[in-house]
Amino acid sequence: MDALVIGAQIMPPQDAIIRQLQQLAASSLGLALTGDELDAMSRLDEYAGVDSLAILIFVHAVEKHFSVKLDSDALTRQSINNLPNLASLLARRLKSEC
């Protein structure tokens, strides 16, 4: 998979996906974060109110955004909570679908 273009920046896919996941998490979970706070986000369970149902909403947002359906074995809190892990999972998935 080639680098992704986000705004004016060209990023390696993994970083680009993490950036998109951070933005999706903030919007779908209703987290009011500054730019720096958003950049620092790596785990969802560090934020208050991110419960089992909120994770579900986030999964839906991710699947819709990337046009993929996560496999059943990827639907674990450990996979979803950790944004770098989720990004690498998505990167592999997107690469296999290219």
Place this chain on the structure above:
Amino acid sequence: MCVLPVSVAFLLGDALAAVAPWFLGTHRKRLTAKLVKAFPNDAAMVRRICSQYFRKAIVRFFDDLLVARMMRNGGLKNVKLVHLENLTDTLSAGHGAVLMTGHFFAGRVAKRYLTSIGFPSMTLRQPDPVSRWAGLLGRNFLQRRYTKLLGDVIGEEISTTDPECSLKMLARLRTAGMVTIHADVALSQQVSVRQFLGRERKHSIGYLQLAWVAGAPVVPIHCRGSARGLVIEFDPPLDPTKWADRESFVRDATDWMWERLENHVRRTPEQWDLWMRW
């Protein structure tokens, strides 16, 4: 109880169910007060429900004790499935199904029966619900044993305290499976508050988000009777894929859910377990 033949054990249960209500004066008063709010202009109905409720509760207790043996001895004999096509047609679409029900006495036996005929479902359940009936001995000893027994009766269950419960239910639906939700209690943090049977109540709506994300239709089921005469009725499903967005689906489905649940309870009020748990 394990050594008695099932038929004898049920006879004992029937005898107990016939006399026990007369020794439950305080509980009868509490129940009557709640029923009057739900049926304010129907004293005869209140008396009828009140006299049947405790009998049905005791019969259910014996069902819980004996249903496993009944299943081993050839299964339940007297079962009527009404509009099963509402479930089979839903499952044939391949998106799974969310079975939405209330706390009816026949619910556990119904789930056990459905599993035995090829419709297993994962039930979302509180791990150790608080019982106002139980005293110190009950809470610390009997209720724990009873909760374990219920787990054995219910079979596949998932705890509301499991941080992955929503994801596990989603995974189940994605394999075209089923999950069962008791919507007449507030099991999730997302609830809807309305007047229900004459009182303000909270009902869960988190499962509607699950149905939306999975694209799984919600099928209301109404379970009546007991292990010796069971009726399971499947209502027409509500298909979330017919809505354009999650918010409008959850809003419309919430109205629909309240209406379905109240309809079920009013049809068989003496079989709704939660009167005493309000």
